[in-house]
Amino acid sequence: MSARNILLIEDNPDDEALTLRAFRKNNISNPVVVARDGAEALDYLFATGEHAGRDVSDLPQVVLLDLKLPKVDGLEVLRRVRADERTRLLPVVILTSSGEERDLVEGYRLGANSYVRKPVDFDAFVEAARQLGLYWLLLNEMPPRPMG
Amino acid sequence: MIRFATPVFDGAGRQRGLVVLNYLGRRLLDRISDLAGASRGQVWLIDRDGYWLIGPTPRDEWAFMYPDRRDRSFGHAYAAAWQRIAGGPPQGQFVEDGDLFTYSRLAPFSELLGKDGEPATRPPLLYLVSHLPAPVLTAPGEALAGRFLAAAAVLVLLLGAVSIVLARSGSHRRRAERRLRASEARFRALVESAPDAVVIIDTDGRIVLVNDQAERLFGHSRQLLAGQTVELLVPERYRTGHVGHRSGYLDQPRVRPMGAGRDLQGLRADGTEFPVAISLSPVETGDGLLIVADIRDVTDEQASERRIQELNERLTLDNAELETVNRELEAFSYSVSHDLRAPLRAIDGFSQALLEDCGEQLDEEGRGHLNRVRQAAQRMGLLIDDLLRLSRVARAELAPEAVDLGALALEVVEGLRSASPERAVEVEIARDLTARGDPRLLRIALENLIGNAWKFTAGRTPARIELGRCEQDGKPAFFVRDNGVGFDMTYAGQLFRAFQRLHDARSFPGTGIGLATVQRIVHKHGGAVWAEAATNEGATFYFTLESAIRPGRLDPAGEAPSATT
Numbered sequence: 001m002s003a004r005n006i007l008l009i010e011d012n013p014d015d016e017a018l019t020l021r022a023f024r025k026n027n028i029s030n031p032v033v034v035a036r037d038g039a040e041a042l043d044y045l046f047a048t049g050e051h052a053g054r055d056v057s058d059l060p061q062v063v064l065l066d067l068k069l070p071k072v073d074g075l076e077v078l079r080r081v082r083a084d085e086r087t088r089l090l091p092v093v094i095l096t097s098s099g100e101e102r103d104l105v106e107g108y109r110l111g112a113n114s115y116v117r118k119p120v121d122f123d124a125f126v127e128a129a130r131q132l133g134l135y136w137l138l139l140n141e142m143p144p145r146p147m148g
Numbered sequence: 149m150i151r152f153a154t155p156v157f158d159g160a161g162r163q164r165g166l167v168v169l170n171y172l173g174r175r176l177l178d179r180i181s182d183l184a185g186a187s188r189g190q191v192w193l194i195d196r197d198g199y200w201l202i203g204p205t206p207r208d209e210w211a212f213m214y215p216d217r218r219d220r221s222f223g224h225a226y227a228a229a230w231q232r233i234a235g236g237p238p239q240g241q242f243v244e245d246g247d248l249f250t251y252s253r254l255a256p257f258s259e260l261l262g263k264d265g266e267p268a269t270r271p272p273l274l275y276l277v278s279h280l281p282a283p284v285l286t287a288p289g290e291a292l293a294g295r296f297l298a299a300a301a302v303l304v305l306l307l308g309a310v311s312i313v314l315a316r317s318g319s320h321r322r323r324a325e326r327r328l329r330a331s332e333a334r335f336r337a338l339v340e341s342a343p344d345a346v347v348i349i350d351t352d353g354r355i356v357l358v359n360d361q362a363e364r365l366f367g368h369s370r371q372l373l374a375g376q377t378v379e380l381l382v383p384e385r386y387r388t389g390h391v392g393h394r395s396g397y398l399d400q401p402r403v404r405p406m407g408a409g410r411d412l413q414g415l416r417a418d419g420t421e422f423p424v425a426i427s428l429s430p431v432e433t434g435d436g437l438l439i440v441a442d443i444r445d446v447t448d449e450q451a452s453e454r455r456i457q458e459l460n461e462r463l464t465l466d467n468a469e470l471e472t473v474n475r476e477l478e479a480f481s482y483s484v485s486h487d488l489r490a491p492l493r494a495i496d497g498f499s500q501a502l503l504e505d506c507g508e509q510l511d512e513e514g515r516g517h518l519n520r521v522r523q524a525a526q527r528m529g530l531l532i533d534d535l536l537r538l539s540r541v542a543r544a545e546l547a548p549e550a551v552d553l554g555a556l557a558l559e560v561v562e563g564l565r566s567a568s569p570e571r572a573v574e575v576e577i578a579r580d581l582t583a584r585g586d587p588r589l590l591r592i593a594l595e596n597l598i599g600n601a602w603k604f605t606a607g608r609t610p611a612r613i614e615l616g617r618c619e620q621d622g623k624p625a626f627f628v629r630d631n632g633v634g635f636d637m638t639y640a641g642q643l644f645r646a647f648q649r650l651h652d653a654r655s656f657p658g659t660g661i662g663l664a665t666v667q668r669i670v671h672k673h674g675g676a677v678w679a680e681a682a683t684n685e686g687a688t689f690y691f692t693l694e695s696a697i698r699p700g701r702l703d704p705a706g707e708a709p710s711a712t713t
Contacts, residue, residue: 068486098486099533
């Protein structure tokens, strides 16, 4: 079974590049799909818009969700993911700059599986990516795929 | 029966009835009747109108009370004698129509009722009259002498009795007068010593008495004010209304503020007006009902009130502005939290990438530069984090509860131990460090204080950190003490300012925001924070929280440290 996708929802190209680099450094080989705003992420997940025709049941292994996003912000994306039966159990990790408490509280309240604050120190960032990969891609047992 | 009546008023000032005084009269009559005894019929008591109160026969007595007996009086029966008695001196003896009359005028009550010797009402004059009729006078020899002597003796006795009664009433009267004078003196002293202007008026609105303060307040002398209607002190446009209010007050005289809800104005002698507050109290006196008006110039009060109102309005505005600023600050720090760190991450991340990917193409110096770029970026990241924490602390709403500072400190120490397991630090935490405060903020404060102690004891063997309780000005204080490098107290004033550091960043990295944050937290709790230290001799940071739950121990070392880790 081929490695499932990682959906990285990130609007900042620097962060995107650094995240991909951190994955590479940790030998995370899952394909990474990048959505650059919340609307695009929802299109991908629900196979709408430019992702129309995609198999909705082909869910990513994990979603890495930034909070501050153009168009539809991260928390709204999370809300819709949790509201939809097809994606209700999808693992979502909030990966964001913000350490604001209200983001943390709201993120968990809306059903985030994890909340990781992107550190400024790249070494720490790489370490965070390593642990994320270890946990969500290797250790964590995914919910069974919905019967399609 | 001799009656004096005085109207009585209830609390609301309505006349409720009459108190009838008949004590003295009753006694006098009884005494006279007793003493007259056998000679009854010859010693009479006659009222001012010539009626018998004690007369020749019971039918003659009190005849004025019976319409059909109006002509039964001494005045009628002995018209000539009555004229001489009523018009003559207080005492006398004369013969009229052959009868011998001896009389004495009694005025037992007049002085009690009037003031300053002036009869206030018709005084109840009485006359004691001994009458020896001509037949008795002309009776022969010893019989005559006997009768005459008997009558004279009775009269002397009677006068003696009357004078005892009168003397008694006189001493009563003098006592009453003394009391009256004393109470009047007290009353005047009270009026004079009143802090406010006092104007006392009678029921006609005429000014009876004013005090110094009233003279000063209105600029009129008391001589001028006495007898004037009180409207003199009221601005012209209010006068008519005032007369109405005044008589309205008399319908229900009770202690109350005047003109509740209205702005009252007083008028000075120079024609200027000023705002006043007046309270009215009715006082029942021998001169009748008086109204005591306590008048206060409220110019300053009104000015203060206006000022308070202005300040309140401004405060409301300021509050609204503050709220806006707070919201902006929140938005700002939110945005800083999200946006400002991302470029730093890029700077650090790509510097690292450059080092990793192109490191060989750079010489040692070039790699050094890149490392400095990374360090600067990381340091800025820390600064931003600390600043955000400081601003969060500043904006935080206090949610105070009982907090076990010892337990909090223990958690903080455990965090420090796991972050730097190579350090060996002795930590002693006193028992019972319960305080009232916001647990999250107090944790941040302890993180900073214990974190500092941890940092500045690096290189000490053994390193020691102590958390305890002591007392400062009778209030419990807490302290965090270390045996670290300390600092020069000369610079203690700068300690709690943001970005102020007393140590170079190379030996002791930090942002200089930690203690500013501690101070913010302590101030938010209504407490204070201060430090004692000496270079190389450790430092002690003390803090108080306004409402620590238990009084602190005097011995800062604490007799029984509960947790030594």
